[in-house]
Amino acid sequence: MGFEEPTPIQEKTIPPALEGKDLIGQAQTGTGKTAAFGIPIINKVMTRPEGLQAVVLAPTRELAIQVAEELNRISDKSEIHCLPIYGGQDITRQIRALKKKPQIIVATPGRLMDHMRRKTIRLQEIQVLVLDEADEMLNMGFYEDVEKIMEETPKQKQILLFSATMPRQIQNLANRFMNEPLLITIKAKEVTIPLVEQHYIEVQERDKFDILCRLIDIQSPELSIVFGRTKRRVDELTEALKKRGYFAEGIHGDLTQGKRDSVLRQFRSGTVDILVATDVAARGLDITGVTHVYNFDIPQDSESYVHRIGRTGRAGQSGIAISFAIPRELEHLRSIERATNRKIMRMAIPTITEAAEGQQRLAVEKVLRTVEKSELQNYRSMAKELLGREDSVTLLSAALKLLTKDTDQTPITLSPEAPLRVRGQRNPRGRSDRQARQSQGQGKGKGFGKSFNKYYGKKDRPNRQQPSYH
Ligand SMILES: Nc1ncnc2c1ncn2[C@@H]1O[C@H](COP(=O)(O)OP(=O)(O)OP(=O)(O)O)[C@@H](O)[C@H]1O
Numbered sequence: 001m002g003f004e005e006p007t008p009i010q011e012k013t014i015p016p017a018l019e020g021k022d023l024i025g026q027a028q029t030g031t032g033k034t035a036a037f038g039i040p041i042i043n044k045v046m047t048r049p050e051g052l053q054a055v056v057l058a059p060t061r062e063l064a065i066q067v068a069e070e071l072n073r074i075s076d077k078s079e080i081h082c083l084p085i086y087g088g089q090d091i092t093r094q095i096r097a098l099k100k101k102p103q104i105i106v107a108t109p110g111r112l113m114d115h116m117r118r119k120t121i122r123l124q125e126i127q128v129l130v131l132d133e134a135d136e137m138l139n140m141g142f143y144e145d146v147e148k149i150m151e152e153t154p155k156q157k158q159i160l161l162f163s164a165t166m167p168r169q170i171q172n173l174a175n176r177f178m179n180e181p182l183l184i185t186i187k188a189k190e191v192t193i194p195l196v197e198q199h200y201i202e203v204q205e206r207d208k209f210d211i212l213c214r215l216i217d218i219q220s221p222e223l224s225i226v227f228g229r230t231k232r233r234v235d236e237l238t239e240a241l242k243k244r245g246y247f248a249e250g251i252h253g254d255l256t257q258g259k260r261d262s263v264l265r266q267f268r269s270g271t272v273d274i275l276v277a278t279d280v281a282a283r284g285l286d287i288t289g290v291t292h293v294y295n296f297d298i299p300q301d302s303e304s305y306v307h308r309i310g311r312t313g314r315a316g317q318s319g320i321a322i323s324f325a326i327p328r329e330l331e332h333l334r335s336i337e338r339a340t341n342r343k344i345m346r347m348a349i350p351t352i353t354e355a356a357e358g359q360q361r362l363a364v365e366k367v368l369r370t371v372e373k374s375e376l377q378n379y380r381s382m383a384k385e386l387l388g389r390e391d392s393v394t395l396l397s398a399a400l401k402l403l404t405k406d407t408d409q410t411p412i413t414l415s416p417e418a419p420l421r422v423r424g425q426r427n428p429r430g431r432s433d434r435q436a437r438q439s440q441g442q443g444k445g446k447g448f449g450k451s452f453n454k455y456y457g458k459k460d461r462p463n464r465q466q467p468s469y470h
């Protein structure tokens with residue numbers, strides 16, 4: 001797979017996991033938690049590759065698919081096969097695939113329960129159970145399902161829990177089902193990735209869309225994800241972006257699975273470069289080339305913030321995250337800063353002129369790239385002739401004008417979203433902005449090893465409401 005060294009979480013968890021220990025693994029987004037559980041379970045399964053041996057639970061369908069793909073890459077050239085099992089896909093097709101006897105399945109809890117009831121999946125023989133994004137599965141109200149799944153599995157199985165965030169409720173789950181679990185947290189100063197630049201812009205609700213378009217024009221992200229609070233918001237934003245000529249598609253829980261799959265495929269391949277999403281895309285998704293995350297609506301809590309912005313800056317890459325906050329949400333933003341122990345820098349509202357300049361820069365880049373390719377033979381004589389008539393600056397300016405996309409001002413009105421309710425928190429430790437700045441900027445450095453071995457700050461975690469995206 002081209003990995004040269006284990007990431008810190010892999011280094012710490014793989015040996016005890018191979019010994020069969022139960023463990024809770026916590027490490028920042030994009031630091032290779034999938035392989036941290038994938039490698040030991042595949043190793044274990046290889047010693048007795050008959051029947052279903054291991055089950056991984058994941059909170060969303062897309063994540064189940066992605067994790068299954070990663071496990072199949074790890075077990076490549078072995079007889080181990082891993083199958084994703086998730087809602088929204090034809091169940092008879094899944095039953096057929098199960099007849100091929102995969103040794104590992106990666107499942108969303110609901111669909112797994114369905115197969116357990118039909119007796120098309122039996123968990124009586126499994127050796128390992130993994131909960132990826134364990135905290136999110138509890139948030140989504142899957143506790144009872146997880147409980148039922150635990151009951152159907154052998155008592156002496158190994159349990160592995162992984163996530164970038166581990167709120168306190170996880171402890172109940174651990175106490176109840178796990179056998180003296182090792183708690184392995186990769187200590188870091190910040191829960192978020194230091195290589196992700198974090199900004200916020202104070203905006204009025206009605207100005208959000210124009211400002212988003214300006215940001216995209218200025219920053220021209222390779223791939224970006226725009227998070228909205230609700231499904232309706234995602235639909236409206238997607239339509240509005242398309243109207244202004246952007247290649248955007250939306251993803252949320254009310255779309256058919258076929259649509260969800262095709263949107264993600266297009267985004268991964270780059271035919272669509274803006275993914276508009278609810279929190280359904282906040283967890284676990286690993287898409288190379290995501291350079292920017294825009295929180296069009298502020299996330300409801302610090303966990304959601306950490307996971308959303310963690311879609312960029314993965315595997316040692318850098319990234320930029322920009323969150324919009326309306327004035328009433330500023331206090332909520334502060335509580336996210338406190339919980340993540342990281343200052344989110346204020347950014348001025350970008351102007352139309354800056355957006356236009358951004359587009360011009362893009363045109364210039366196109367010209368320079370074409371110069372590099374130097375397949376210009378067919379244009380040279382015409383160019384010389386033109387230079388006899390006009391001066392070079394005028395000619396080049398005209399060419400740039402033609403190549404520059406006009407900043408589209410098509411009027412757009414989105415239905416307003418109610419501002420997020422702030423659960424009135426004051427800063428209990430009176431942490432100053434200066435202290436926050438000092439904690440920032442540390443832990444920089446390329447590659448996995450250096451950045452992640454820092455001390456984790458204490459966190460206060462607001463209670464979380466039931467998410468509405470599922
Ligand atoms: N040892 C390694 N060296 C280099 N790249 C790695 C290594 N291990 C994993 N990766 C790559 O890093 C990327 C992120 O990994 P992964 O999706 O497992 O992160 P994660 O910790 O689960 O993140 P999240 O909290 O967002 O789910 C993947 O593309 C993966 O293939």
Ligand SMILES: [Mg+2]
Pocket residue numbers: 033034132284
């Ligand atoms: Mg993951």
